[in-house]
Amino acid sequence: MKPLALLGRTLQLVPVLLGVSVIVFVMMLLTPGDPVEIMLADQQATPQQVETMRHDMGLDRPALERFGVFLGNAATGNFGLSFFHRRPVFDVIAERLPATIELTLAALLLALVIAIPLGVIAAIKKNSLVDRLAAVGSLFGISLPGFWFGIILIILFAVHLKILPVAGRMDFACEVAPVTYLLTIDSLLRGRPDCFTNALSHLVLPALTLALPMAAVLTRVQRTAMIEVLRSDYITFAEAKGLSRRRILWRHALKNALVPTVTVAAIETGSLLGGNMVVETVFGWPGLGRLVVESIFVRNYPLVQAAVLFYAVTYVLLNFVADILYTVLNPRVKL
Amino acid sequence: MLLTRSSATDRPAPLLSIRGLKTCFPTRAGLVTAVDGVDLDVQPGECLGIVGESGSGKSVTFASVIGLIRPPGRIAEGSIHFDGADLRTLDPGGWRRLRGRDIAMTMQDALTALNPALTVAEQICEVLVAHAQDLPRRNRWRAARARAIEMLRLVGIPAAESRMDDYPHQFSGGMRQRIMIAIALACRPKLLIADEPTTALDVTIQAQVLDLISDLRREFGMSVVLITHDLGVVAEHTDRVAVMYAGQIVETGPTRDLIAHPRHPYTRGLIGLIPRLSDLDAPIKPIEGQVPDLIGLGGTCRFADRCELRLPECRQDIPMRPVGAAHEARCIRAGEDLP
């Protein structure tokens, strides 16, 4: 891809990101209840104090000016104070983020590991039993309410079979000095296989819950792409070259059929962000999603606002990455 | 490979021998017999042209030869012998060893035939790695690469060594066609099936590609089957021609003889379609009518409906009949002296 095209594509992000910020800002403006009063709810504040605080926070200035300040602050990671935690919102979010990233990556990996072979096999053996089972499976996958499926998994594996933990990220007994803040990776890096299995056992169920709908979508994408590719001339030509079936399928066909799958996976990773809220709540996973849900109930709006902005920006960027991936993986497409 | 040599005759044993080939495709509308009773021989070192419109069965005939008829299509009847081996009894492993090494194929459009996601180097090296016995066991890919460069130079790719790590779409149409030929010929096959090698190309490049194929045929001593709808291509580059119509061969003979004295009305119509340099002002006379449906044909000459010379007797199965030295035509009036 040409650098210029990349630059042009990047510039297209600007209006979208700006629009997203406007919406987040307007959401906050329209939120009922005065933030200052919420903050000072548990204190006996005089009207004088309220007024001072309002002025300090810039709430008495016109909306447009406040939006400018908001944008500037957002760009520098200053989202104000989380009045619930009495710490900067940025710090609170940064603290919770690794757990969410770990869960999301695990789910993404799991979804790909399920979907790619399944989609390929379903395509090769079109209309076979495997294909039909995959079709039924992916119908279930997109129809499963994640919060319920998570609970069912807990009932099965944690309560009845007692082979996996009910909630959390790692037992307190395990403590690993952070490197990447992703517990599974850190425990491996620190040479603690016991902690690794512990972290992994906590990770399996939430990751599976999160991965299943995505795997369902990706299986279909992979199957359709593979069927399409197997009909193409270059597969016939590869057969005429006398190559092994394995090489034709897993090198010639898959390299092309992966393009849509990887693209959709990048987009779907954005959707995982939404699913995170539900799954983290079900499994008591100490990530950003659960933090947001908790914050709503204590009306910790600055945090909700910052998190929503963070999610939206990540989502837009993931779609952008999907676009770029598509062009990079598919040399024929010119940007 | 099981060798079942045909009985000794005066002529050398043909490299490829097709007898009574019938290839069918079930469709919703009924069973389509795309190839219906084709007999063909290809001699070692010769270039045979196969001419016909799309749907005449010319490509399906040779897809049958190289075993690339996709289910539910299948070969219903007939025999195909190549270099003494019966191809209809070949198992998948046998096909893999045959294709690319003994029989190679090029396709109409190199842009779609080359894998867009793999480099040219990989696509040419992999054939060598799969087939070339004399490559060393260790460093097979590196040895293949050296040979691939040599092959790309041979087909006229400039700066082959530096450009072979590019992807197909980075080459021009003519270069892509050359690359495809290089891949097909990398293992020096005995037979090259060139399916419409020039259709996707500009006129100026067409001639270059055809000359390249002819040169390489002489250099490697291989046989070439040139499938085309263009009699002009055949006239210049082949030794012998078979004209196909609606799944059958309707006329076959030495190229010069067939072009000079076409005996089948369809061939005559095709030749009427070649613009002659000597007579550019003469109107090109197209053949009226359509190719018949290939479902439930039989009991008639298939060209009868479009034929200006048809007689009531044409409503029967017409056999090939000799009309000259090694020249045959499927027409009851082939022997007549016609204008």
Next chain:
Amino acid sequence: MTAVPNDAAIVRERIESPTGQSLRRFLADRFSAAAMGIVLLFVLLAVFAPFIAPHDPYETDLFRRLQPPAWMEGGEWSFVLGCDGLGRDILSRIIYGARVSITIGLAVVMIATVIGIVLGLAAGYLRGWVDIVISRIVDILLGFPYLIFAIALMAMMGPGLKNIILALVLKEWVVPARVVRGEVLAAREMEYVEAARAVGAPRRYIMFREILPNILSPVIVVSTIRMAHVIILEASLSFLGIGVQPPTASWGSMVADGRAFVLDAWWVSTFPGLAILALVLSINVASQGLRDAFDPKFSD
């Protein structure tokens, strides 16, 4: 089919509208038809809930707290699926819960489709600044993950049925709008539109009378698929406690209620979730059948 074509059938096919043909194809697919039947069953449950439900869904009875389903020890056939933490009959609450899911699913999709059609038609047919404005808004709304957008709005507006519908519609209209715009862009080059333009038909007439009927079937197909999505979203919001508020029976909040009892009363969460799964799965199967029936080229 018999070898000899039935003349009557051929004649009927000729006079039947494309939509009629599609519907017949749809009903011929037994799997989809059965799924459609289940969806209708849920609709009937919702409409006639007061007559079908064996008990009052709000009546608490602490003596029946966490009473197991009928087939387990301590269960009773008059409380088939058992009781929840307040001793309310789970089956009755599921039947009443169908009202919430179906009301919200239908309302959101229908309102969003109408908005999407109007804005999509305007963007696709009028082009110019109308298209630019609408497409920009669409792009921006697409920048939010769905659930997060809904959660943020619900956090702002507070819980409640009307707010859920509003929050979901605000994002959902983007889907039909994009479909309609794409179809209109293709349709406006078609002969029938050019013919209408040539005879000087007014713009609004061309948009709503000429183009709309011709692009309606993909929009309907997309809308049915979206309904499954919306139902899961509503259930998710209610599960998180920012959707439908207690004591109203909503499947999502019922599953949430059961979380406290996963250790000793699995049925409290399990059955409402199964109801969601059954309804959503049926809608998905039916809409897939609908899609294949309307557009056979997809069925692969």
